[in-house]
Amino acid sequence: MNSIHDLGGMHGLGPVLQDPNEVLFRHDWERRIFGLFFAAFGGGHFNIDEFRHAVERMEPVHYLTSSYYEHWVHGIESLLIAKGVIGQDELAARMLSLKGAA
Amino acid sequence: MPVLTEEFVPILVKTGASARVDVARTARFRVGDWVRVKNINPTTHTRMPRYVRGKLGCIKRDHGVFITPDAVAHGLGEHPQHLYSVSFSATELWGDVALAQDSLRIDLWDDYMELAEHE
Amino acid sequence: MKHTPTDYHDHEHTEPPSDIELRVKALESILQEKQLIDPAALDALIDIYEHKVGPRNGAQVVAKAWSDPQYKQRLLQDATAAIAELGFGGVQGEDMLVVENTAAVHNVVVCTLCSCYPWPTLGLPPIWYKSAPYRSRIVIEPRSVLAEFGVTLAPSKEVRVWDSNAELRYLVLPERPVDTEGWSEAQLMKLVTRNAMIGTGLALPAGDIR
Structure with missing residues (x-):
């Protein structure tokens, strides 16, 4: 699909910024989603091409303004919902209850 | 569904899941052939970036037979076919902003290309 | 616009971290x-x-290729097998290709469509490699991006950009620095930076570690 992920040759996206003090995971949730990807992939819930396509279907502004691991969250969540592994309502309800517990 | 257990983690990490498949397929192109990338615009998944569509390139290496993401992403089977390293001159891709001596290599499947003439 | 070294730019104001944190927690708990x-x-995977x-890992491959011409030949012919000789392989390195920098050609690797990267030899990619600016620019203006990384190349040298759009994963074999004759593989390894193996850098000069 001709989506925002197909970046080769685009102008205006800014300089390439290197961070010498970069860490692999900046937040603990990045670690967990990295692990969850493997668990869902290794468990056979989706393949890598389905996963890439799920990320491509992100809303373009959100794609450009969110981080790499947020793309993963979107990809994993949308595939697990589409395949009926989890429910959208179930996820929303769990977020609410976790928020309440925090 | 199987659950990825702690014991299986090192095995998964060490083995991975190669997209190369051991099935015989006739290669549509040979090293040295000139090819034109098809101009396709599917709304489905493809690994053919827009910047190579319609461009003229040269087959540099036959990687062997690989599954096709365009099919696998949609549950349409593996559709095994030859995958090649294809070379494009930078000016073919970008015109005058590029230097004539620079080039780009990308991996393209049989289905992505047509045989082309080259002077 | 002020650019900060996050993935694309600072997005924290649009998506509070607490929200994404909650989503991931909710996913995991369900x-x-x-x-x-x-x-x-999950813990085991993250730890690895x-x-x-x-x-x-990649530096070890490069140092061996610099030291052992027969290994280098195997590496350029069948990178996956040659890298496996050193014990590296698996996820995101199932099918490898090593591309050699020479006096005539400088190679640099990108994945314009996502962020494909050879994990077994380089680990997980740096943020800039996954960023929109690198993925968009390196294919159309490689020389100016390389210059920003401190790599200035003679116009006569071919810059060859590799877009790893399929399941092949690429490792650049940098040119061996001068004045390193007789060095051990362990010494040579210290000259091999991550960026040198992506192609956005060169191997360090010998003087840097003497």
Whole structure:
């Protein structure tokens, strides 16, 4: 699909910024989603091409303004919902209850 | 569904899941052939970036037979076919902003290309 | 616009971290409840990629190729097998290709469509490699991007950009620095940076570690 992920040759996206003090995971949730990807992939819930396509279907502004691991969250969540592994309502309800517990 | 257990983690990490498949397929192109990338615009998944569509390139290496993401992403089977390293001159891709001596290599499947003439 | 070294730019104001944190927590707890994941497996995976795999693996491959012409030949012919000789392989390195920098050609690797990267030899990619600016620019203006990385090349040299759009993963074999004759592989390894193996850098000069 001709989506925002197909970046080769685009102008205006800014300089390439290197961070010498970069860490692999900046937040603990990045670690967990990295692990969850493997668990869902290794468990056979989706393949890598389905996963890439799920990320491509992100809303373009959100794609450009969110981080790499947020793309993963979107990809994993949308595939697990589409395949009926989890429910959208179930996820929303769990977020609410976790928020309440925090 | 199987659950990825702690014991299986090192095995998964060490083995991975190669997209190369051991099935015989006739290669549509040979090293040295000139090819034109098809101009396709599917709304489905493809690994053919827009910047190579319609461009003229040269087959540099036959990687062997690989599954096709365009099919696998949609549950349409593996559709095994030859995958090649294809070379494009930078000016073919970008015109005058590029230097004539620079080039780009990308991996393209049989289905992505047509045989082309080259002077 | 002020650019900060996050993935694209600072997005924290649009998506509060607490929200994304909650989403991931919710996902994990639901999957755990359904017994679809083993949290210990997640911990083990994270530990491997955070602590055990990294560019030192790739540096070992490069140092061996510099030291052993027969190994280098095997590496350029069948990179996956040659890299496996040193014990590296697996996820995101199942099918490898090593491309050699020479006096005539400088290679540089990108994945314009996502962020494909050779994990077994380089570990997980740096943020800039996954960023929109690198993915968009390196294919159309490689020389100016390389200059920003401190790599200025003679116009006569061919810059060859590799877009790893399929399942082949690419490692650049940098040119061996001068004045390193007789060095051990362990010494040579210290000259091999991650960026040199992506192609956005060169191997360090010998003087840097003497």
